[in-house]
Amino acid sequence: MSDITIGQYVEGRSLIHRLDVRVKLVLMLCGITFVFIAGNYFSMALITAFTIFIMLLTGISLFKYIKSIKAVIMIVLFTAILNLFYGSGEPIFKWGFMEITEAGINNAVFVAARVILIVLMSGVLTFTTSPTDLTDGLERIMKPLKIFHIKVHEIAMMMSIALRFIPTLFDEFNKISNAQKSRGADLESGNFITRIKAFVPILIPLFISSFRRANDLATAMECRCYNGGDGRTRMKVLKIKPRDIIALSVSVLVFVGVILCNIFLPYPER
Structure with a gap:
């Protein structure tokens, strides 16, 4: 239980801490999407290297990220072992009705890598974003839903409070x-x-x-x-700055690289 780090905010002045919260939310959602899009080891290695690079930029101890992985390690192992026995092709190892193939090993590696990367990306967001900023960012992103008379501010507030109360x-x-x-x-x-x-x-x-x-x-x-959100003002007004544009541009290049790797580089046996 002491390894649960979801919802914990680590104060700092790193580049990632100072990014606009809306940019961080969009990049996290895009990053999770591209984790599932990555279809070969090259594209997965690219998105992994980019995630580690972002983690280093936060200035937060890598031990804290490792603790967040320890909290879900049993889920990672369980899903990886299950996928180990799902795959076509010539079996590498066989014991009774169970057999392990090269495709099964690839499935297990990709499933484990995806779960770990999602946890790390979520950790980068929560470690570098205060609950107040997270609420403001969620509300701004969901603002178009107001035309459907959805109480965006209240939803964002509930999500932020729930995340904050986990630890x-x-x-x-x-x-x-x-x-x-x-x-x-x-x-x-x-x-x-x-x-x-x-x-x-x-x-x-x-x-x-x-x-x-x-x-x-x-x-x-x-x-x-x-x-509620009616008539409320904010102490901090969110504004897109040059560093946010640079972060978005670099991320787009990485995501384009993932797509190119999927197109031009071979896929492992699945």
Whole structure:
């Protein structure tokens, strides 16, 4: 649980920190799209190198990014192992009805790489963008939806609050878990069903604490006369600057490179 880093903001003055939040949101969405578009090892290597380059530009310790991967490593391994046995061609290894082919290995590598890259890209966004800026950026991007009478500001606010409270809830989980262990609770022995039942005394206080926090937050917003996005002004006005144009241009070149790699370079057996 201590490896959960989603929603954590790391203050800094790097180039990535100072980019317009709308640019970062658009680039993250485009990056995730091109992670799935990358169809061979060359295009995947290009998007991976670009992601690592962006991570280095943030000035944030790589250990923090590794912690974010550790939180989903079991999902990565599980999906990779499943895809290992899906593939046509001559089997490299066979045991009973299970067989591993070159196509299966390629599938496993691509699935694992895609999940890891998505986690890293999401980490770059949340590590370098404060919840307030993220709310403003989401609201600006979804602004055209207002013509359909959709409450864009409220949706953006809910998404930002939910993202912000992820690390808070996991921290609360650790506190309650340690408190139960100090009272003699055994959370690690027994079969799967027994261990699930042992977590009930943790989940109930966690839900109660979550509702209490939500109520406190609602009270605080009401005391500050919060009434949604109508008539609200902003302390920071978002403006596209030259560094944002440069970031978009470099990203477009990388994405074009991914497409060219897909067109002119060979695909692995799938």
